[in-house]
Amino acid sequence: xxxxxxxxxENKAFFNDQKADRAKLWENIEAELGHTQxxxxxxxxxxxxxxxxxxLLLIGITGILGSIxxxxxxxxxxxxxxxxxxxxxxxxxxxxxxxxxVHKNEQLSETDKAEFLxxxxxLDQEYEELRLEMQNNLxxxxxxxxxxxxxxxxxxxxxxxxRQLNESKLKDEEYGxxx
Amino acid sequence: xxxxDTNIRFTHKSLVEKxxxxxxxxxxxxxxxxVDAMYNIGLRYLRIKEDAEDIVQESFVDAFRNLHTFKYExxxxxxxxxxxxxxxxxxxxxxxxxxxxxxDHDHHLTDEExxxxxxxxxxxxxxxxxxxxxxxxxQIINLYLLxxxxxxxxxxxxxxxxxxxxxxxxxxxxxLVQIINAL
Numbered sequence: 001x002x003x004x005x006x007x008x009x010e011n012k013a014f015f016n017d018q019k020a021d022r023a024k025l026w027e028n029i030e031a032e033l034g035h036t037q038x039x040x041x042x043x044x045x046x047x048x049x050x051x052x053x054x055x056l057l058l059i060g061i062t063g064i065l066g067s068i069x070x071x072x073x074x075x076x077x078x079x080x081x082x083x084x085x086x087x088x089x090x091x092x093x094x095x096x097x098x099x100x101x102v103h104k105n106e107q108l109s110e111t112d113k114a115e116f117l118x119x120x121x122x123l124d125q126e127y128e129e130l131r132l133e134m135q136n137n138l139x140x141x142x143x144x145x146x147x148x149x150x151x152x153x154x155x156x157x158x159x160x161x162x163r164q165l166n167e168s169k170l171k172d173e174e175y176g177x178x179x
Numbered sequence: 180x181x182x183x184d185t186n187i188r189f190t191h192k193s194l195v196e197k198x199x200x201x202x203x204x205x206x207x208x209x210x211x212x213x214v215d216a217m218y219n220i221g222l223r224y225l226r227i228k229e230d231a232e233d234i235v236q237e238s239f240v241d242a243f244r245n246l247h248t249f250k251y252e253x254x255x256x257x258x259x260x261x262x263x264x265x266x267x268x269x270x271x272x273x274x275x276x277x278x279x280x281x282x283d284h285d286h287h288l289t290d291e292e293x294x295x296x297x298x299x300x301x302x303x304x305x306x307x308x309x310x311x312x313x314x315x316x317x318q319i320i321n322l323y324l325l326x327x328x329x330x331x332x333x334x335x336x337x338x339x340x341x342x343x344x345x346x347x348x349x350x351x352x353x354x355l356v357q358i359i360n361a362l
Contacts, residue, residue, distance in 0.1 A: 004355075017219070
């Protein structure tokens with residue numbers, strides 16, 4: 001290395017004498033970084049997760065082995081409960097919607113509402129019993145039919161009530177016009 | 180010696196690690212430590228204050244976003260510096276102030292005395308001399324003498340071979356001496 005090279009290298013500081021506008025630059029950097037998603041630390045890197053994953057795997061294997069040994073019986077049961085779940089999903093929504101309608105109805109007095117809803121409660125109880133019976137795996141088809149009939153009954157009851165209320169409302173309105 | 184190297188590479192490790200996790204305070208501390216050095220580098224290549232500022236900003240944003248790729252193979256400072264230098268050189272390429280045309284200046288060079296007359300001479304004179312160099316020569320002088328890069332690293336940054344880097348550096352230095360002596 002010659003003397004000029006050495007001289008420049010020894011005096012590097014002289015060539016780095018400019019000062020940046022720190023506040024301004026940082027403001028822009030921060031604004032830019034703000035747009036990015038916070039860094040996600042992968043869950044699988046945590047040792048706790050590894051323990052939990054091993055545990056779940058163990059449970060999973062036990063479950064699979066268990067179901068193989070318990071055989072087809074359990075499988076049938078599963079299909080039945082799947083069917084029940086589907087029925088529940090369909091009808092529960094309908095029933096609760098209509099019960100809401102009854103609750104909101106302004107023409108019914110509180111006592112009428114309570115009386116009507118007590119019928120529904122009775123049907124609810126019947127449903128619970130049917131469901132328990134399903135779990136005992138008694139003649140599945142018939143119990144399922146009974147459950148559907150139970151739901152339909154509840155819906156029918158509510159629909160009848162609401163129709164009657166609407167009809168009387170209509171009559172009132174017509175009466176009003178004839179005056 | 181090896182242990183010392185390792186220690187140097189892990190400079191500011193805790194700040195770097197916290198910054199990796201997205202801690203804004205640690206990021207700011209790293210920024211404070213390196214912003215002036217990076218700004219001077221940017222300014223050296225780009226010469227225009229606003230351009231240097233843009234490049235420094237972009238470099239810090241890129242560095243923080245990609246910090247997970249930094250594996251302590253060098254110091255954080257050296258890693259960041261490389262980002263700034265690459266961005267500066269690319270910026271110049273985009274501006275079409277390409278590295279080329281170095282050869283155009285060669286006919287001015289003679290085989291006369293390579294050393295400057297008196298040392299120490301005013302550093303200001305050297306600085307002016309470097310700034311008067313054609314762009315390509317200027318970059319190679321900056322990279323070798325001020326950034327402390329070797330010819331392999333310069334080759335990587337400029338996309339030229341190691342031997343080209345060596346010969347261009349040799350010519351650049353000759354030219355610099357000539358300019359300084361004429362000042």
